[in-house]
Amino acid sequence: MSKQERANQVTKAPAKNNREVILSVKGLKKHFHLGSGQVVKAVDGVSFDVYRGETFGLVGESGCGKSTIGRTLIRLYNATEGSVTFKGDDIYQLKGKKLKEFNQKMQMIFQDPYASLNPRMTVLNIVAEGLDIHGLARGEERRKRVIDLLKVVGLNAEHANRFPHEFSGGQRQRIGIARALAVKPEFIIADEPISALDVSIQAQVVNLLRKLQKEHGLTYLFIAHDLSMVKYISDRVGVMYLGNMVELANSEELYGHPLHPYTEALLSAVPIPDPDASKKRERIILEGDVPSPINPPSGCRFRTRCPKVMELCAIAAPEWKEVVPNHWVACHLYDKEQK
Amino acid sequence: MSKLLDVRDLHVSFTTYNGEVKAVRGVNFYVNKGETVAIVGESGCGKSVTSQTIMRLIPQPPGIIRHGEIHFADRDLVKVSDKQMEKIRGSELAMIFQDPMTSLNPTMTVGRQITESLIKHQKLGSSKARQKAIELLRMVGIPSPESRAKQYPHQFSGGMRQRAMIAIALSCRPKLLIADEPTTALDVTIQAQIIDLMKRLQEKFGTSIILITHDLGVVADIADRVVVMYAGIVVETGTLHEVFFNPHHPYTWGLMASMPRLDLHHEQELLPISGSPPDLISPPKGCPFAARCRHAMKVCTEYMPEMTDLSSTHQVACWLEHPMAPKANKHTGRNGGEADE
Incomplete structure (x- = not known):
């Protein structure tokens, strides 16, 4: 079955429409001005919804x-354009009490466990910082809460009075997770939380994140470049290229039937830890590098590296559309006229 | 050659x-x-x-x-x-x-x-x-x-x-x-x-x-060939196929099982290797992996295992290869060990 036929066929995709949308991103843009008129269009018009309780991989x-999307969603950056609604409120309009509540409900885990913990604070104070800011616990209660959190992430009480430099990378990432959990968030943005860790430790942290999700009903936005890990942890996955989202589908569908040529190439480039499978498969090796986001190509941004490029691609940017139910793609190959 | x-x-x-x-x-x-x-x-x-x-x-x-x-x-x-x-x-x-x-x-x-x-x-x-x-x-x-x-x-x-x-x-x-x-x-x-x-x-x-x-x-x-190292020693070495399809060291099993693969199903758990590597200022006197190994025996913590030849190209340093060792559940690739806890 060709991709087009498949695309036109209506599959029995699970109806997810009845699930609650916790975060809705519409036409989000984030541009950085470099001076002398140069603008980096880091995020240039991205839309997606995240459902409560799921893991959305990016x-x-x-x-x-x-x-940049992760940082814009948690308001570390202000959006240049577009809207983000979290539980029905536009997050860029929030003020006062509502803003504080938003800051509590949305938390972030950072990539580098060495740079994201203050080296001059004890683990107790690092984890309790959120509790202090939101006035959630004091004194003995505060200490008890922190120790409980440390136990939840697989550390113990005696770690509370130590400083970050006394811990290994995996343990520090656990401290980062405890800090994020301290304020009872509903939504956690995990920005490459395991990239800096060794393979055997990565699995520990990922299993911990999955366990916590089940126990606390958390929603994750999981940002990573490791496709096998993203596939493993995510319910739905969005693929990005040069500031645009090019494809979005649930993870089995995306990995089983990628529609966008970039997704295909990306998947085929992932090394498989199996010598036979690795020799058998055909790899699509993309030529060249990612173009500069200061001066992106016209039309479809992927066209300079795309093995299936057409004339149309240089002229018009492809539309973001639902080709198969719950499977979105931005590519001219799936235009109606192409049939 | x-x-x-x-x-x-x-x-x-x-x-x-x-x-x-x-x-x-x-x-x-x-x-x-x-x-x-x-x-x-x-x-x-x-x-x-x-x-x-x-x-x-x-x-x-x-x-x-x-x-x-x-x-x-x-x-x-x-x-x-x-x-x-x-x-x-x-x-x-x-x-x-x-x-x-x-x-x-x-x-x-x-x-x-x-x-x-x-x-x-x-x-x-x-x-x-x-x-x-x-x-x-x-x-x-x-x-x-x-x-x-x-x-x-x-x-x-x-x-x-x-x-x-x-x-x-x-x-x-x-x-x-x-x-x-x-x-x-x-x-x-x-x-x-x-x-x-x-x-x-x-x-x-x-x-x-x-x-x-x-x-x-x-x-x-x-x-073509693989050398697996852990805490400063070679724990297993062999041809690509020997190490990937017939790994004999528990650390090699652990490495294979803890890596997510594209063909791995969402519901399957990753099997991490618990703990972390030993401190090399005072390395353990026995097998350095013993503290993290699911199959560790008494001898593992006391004596360093010798390299055992499995074939002319495949060697492993593990006490499980000793004729008197109990049979561990091995040769099973990604489901090598039991799940953690």
């Missing part, structure tokens, strides 16, 4: 804007 | 304020002509120290080669003088590093960095060397090499810098190329390009490669 190569 | 490199019982330590860190504690392996040997292991397992010792790039002090021999083309690299080593390095032995930004000189044009070794080792004149440099850049797939040779490293992207590094490393046609995590800092699509390039160049020149990595996917793609 993948792409460096410079595709995935981390 | 003849051995190009033979490392025997290598011990390397570093003196620190806290004591002596025994980074490499008796490593044996060899590399044949024209083959690719992958050294896998986590950070701190001694894989980079081993390779830097082969290149004699370990700063001494604090580093000390305590013991061992490194036979390379009829010489013992531990014993040769610094001056001789300088001749070997760059011409017969070459290395590419993980981070192409910090391993290229930012103040020199890329072209000059390539001609440097051509002029030094091959005694080429400067205009001839420049021509050769451009040729090399073209060979590693850098577009418009004439103008690129005049540029500085910061004008190159990550993938192109790694290509330039490979061009430098291959400029004098070395017999052995040591690649220390050559693709770790790169994106997947660029990683695929670089691996493809390394394979092509190996076919063309017959260079032997030592590939140091923690990515088993890359290993499966390019290696």
Whole structure:
């Protein structure tokens, strides 16, 4: 069955419409001004919904804007354009008490466990900082809460009075997770939480994140460049390229039937830890590098590296559309006229 | 096949304020002509120290080669003088590093960095060397090499810098190329390009490669033989198929089971290796993996296991291979151990 036939066929995709949308991103743009009129369009018009209780994976190569999206969603950056609604409120309009509540409900876990913990604070104070800011616990209660949290993430009480430098990378990432959990968030943005860790430790942290999700009903936005890990942890995955989202589907569908040529190439480039499978498969090796986001190609941004490029691609940017139910793609190959 | 490199019982330590860190504690392996040997292991397992010792790039002090021999083309690299080593390095032995930004000189044009070794080792004149440099850049797939040779490293992207590094490393046609995590800092699509390039160049020149990595996917793609290291020792070594399809060391099982794969189902749990590697200032006297091993026995914590031959190419250092050991649930690849807790 060709991709087009498949695309036109209505599959029995599970209806997810009855699930609650916790975060809705519409036409989000984030541009950085470099001076002398140069603008980096790091995120340039991205829309997606995240459902309560799911893990939404965001993948792409460096410079595709995935981390910028994470940072814009938690208001570390202000959006240039577009809207983000979290539980029905536009997050860029929030003020006062509502803003404080938002800051509590949305938390972030950072990539580098060495740089994201203050080296001059004890673990107790690092984890309790959120509790202090939101006035959730004091004194003995505060200490008890922190120790409980440390136990939840697999550390113990005696770690509370130590400083970050006394811990290994995996343990520090656990401290980062405890800090995020301290204020009882509903939504956690995990920006490459395991990239800096060793393989055997990565699995520990990922299993911990999955366990916590089950126990606390958390929703994750999981940002990473490791496709096998994203596939493993996510319910749905969005693929980004140079500031745009090019494809979005649930993870089995995306990995089983990728529609966008970039997703295909990305999947085929992932090394498989199996010598036979690795020799058998055909790899699509993309030529060249990702173009600069200061001066992106006209039309479809992927066209300079795309093995299936057409004339149309240089002229018009492809539309973001639902080709198969719950499977979105931005590519001219799936235009109606192409049938 | 003849051995190009033979490392025997290598011990390397570093003196620190806290004591002596025994980074490499008796490593044996060899590399044949024209083959690719992958050294896998986590950070701190001694894989980079081993390779830097082969290149004699370990700063001494604090580093000390305590013991061992490194036979390379009829010489013992531990014993040769610094001056001789300088001749070997760059011409017969070459290395590419993980981070192409910090391993290229930012103040020199890329072209000059390539001609440097051509002029030094091959005694080429400067205009001839420049021509050769451009040729090399073209060979590693850098577009418009004439103008690129005049540029500085910061004008190159990550993938192109790694290509330039490979061009430098291959400029004098070395017999052995040591690649220390050559693709770790790169994106997947660029990683695929670089691996493809390394394979092509190996076919063309017959260079032997030592590939140091923690990515088993890359290993499966390019290696002929695999050396698994843990806490400064080799725990298992064998051909690619032996190590991937018939792993015998619990650490190798653990590595395989803790890696997510694209064909792994969402509901399946990853099986992590609990705990973390031992401190190499006072390494355990028995098997270093015993504390994290699901199959550890009393003997494991007391005595270091010997290397057991499973075939002429496959060796493993584990007490489970002893005839008196209980039968552990092995040979099962990814479902090697029981789930944790």
